[in-house]
Amino acid sequence: MKRQLLVLGAGTAGTMIVNKLRRKLDATEWDITVVDRDDAHPYQPGYLFLPFGTYSADQIHRSRRSLLPTGVDFVVGEVDRVDGATDTVTLTDGQTLRYDYLVIASGTSPRPDQTHGMLGAEWRRSIFDFYTFEGAQALAAALQDFDHGRLVVHITEMPIKCPVAPLEFTFLAEAWLREKGLRDRVELVYVTPLPGAFTKPVASEHLGSMLEERKILVESDFLVERIDVERKVLVSYDEREVPFDLLVTVPLNMGADFVERSGLGDELNYVPVDQHTLQSKAFTNIFAVGDSSDIPTSKAGSVAHFSVEIFVDNFLQLVAGEPMTGSFDGHANCFIESGDGKGLLIDFNYDTEPLTGTYPLPVAGPMALLKETRRNHLGKLAFRWIYWNVLLPGRPLPLPAHMSMIGKKAAATHQKEM
Incomplete structure (x- = not known):
């Protein structure tokens, strides 16, 4: 019998994961299924620009199904609950899905x-x-x-x-x-x-x-x-x-309500995980990736991107019976629109706060850190194309998953109390 990978959520993290793993997991040995409540994948950074007329409504959404690779089953439905003891997920229509490994990528929502x-x-x-x-x-x-x-x-x-x-x-x-x-x-x-x-x-x-x-x-x-x-x-x-x-x-x-019903979440319905491997603290065959976990870093698309890179390699080691060697460091970077056609960029992780300098290369940049520039603004606008055509399809980006001090002007770190 084939092994079953079930992913709950076809947002940024879930879509990246299935695109990367479908290429790496033998289709004769693995079935991959994705569940989401609808077929509309939003480019969420675009919401910021809608009130000011920078983006139009038709630039925001694409079909979730169209972003998934051949050989992945896509189920439109609401998750009712996860039963970690029986390795099953029940949908609100009564359908039951079995899994060997489960990835919760159901995100967070305003309440x-x-x-x-x-x-x-x-x-x-x-x-x-x-x-x-x-x-x-x-x-x-x-x-x-x-x-x-x-x-x-x-x-x-x-x-x-x-x-x-x-x-x-x-x-x-x-x-x-x-x-x-x-x-x-x-x-x-x-x-x-x-x-x-x-x-x-x-x-x-x-x-x-x-x-x-x-x-x-x-x-x-x-x-x-x-x-x-x-x-x-x-x-x-x-x-x-x-x-x-x-x-x-x-x-x-808050995280998804089914997380609470399943007994898998904290008071805000985020799944407690190991902050370095994203593995559930309750079940070793469950992971929470993207905004759905309780890791102490930004709930941002860049975190989903960098953490997925670590997760995929770790997952392949795990299912091969090997120890997971990758360790996510909480890496995040964010463009900050500042008006007048300018923007800033910040780059940080669990232990190191945003610093001045250049990113990703020293001197050459081309992006300036914690400094308003036209180039940073254009970088934010260009990211929409990168998101649809490179990030979601799981194609490689020439950026390290772990935060680097290269290009940063200060080496001071902000150590979090553990």
């Missing part, structure tokens, strides 16, 4: 229902999200009618998918308002549960100074308890208040 007052009469009237296609489209329409008042960009809690995106939206909104001649009529406020603009000290200081230069107010250490819809006010647990006319919020992010 506005988890904050009192976020959903309701003002949802997508004066309160908007942009982490969903529908939310970004609704926000685009709202911005066209917004010509004065208080625009508040708000993060409910960490971790969130693409943690620099709220900063990017703030910078882009500020530049967009200037371009429209409306900046003097709009007060911009950035509200975050963090003590500063970002999670890492050097980047936080740099990005915080950029907010200050643009006269964007920062309300830090703000843990929202509720939204007072009638008064249009964010209320924190320590009873601070932030009023708004237009609120752009990042709701609490």
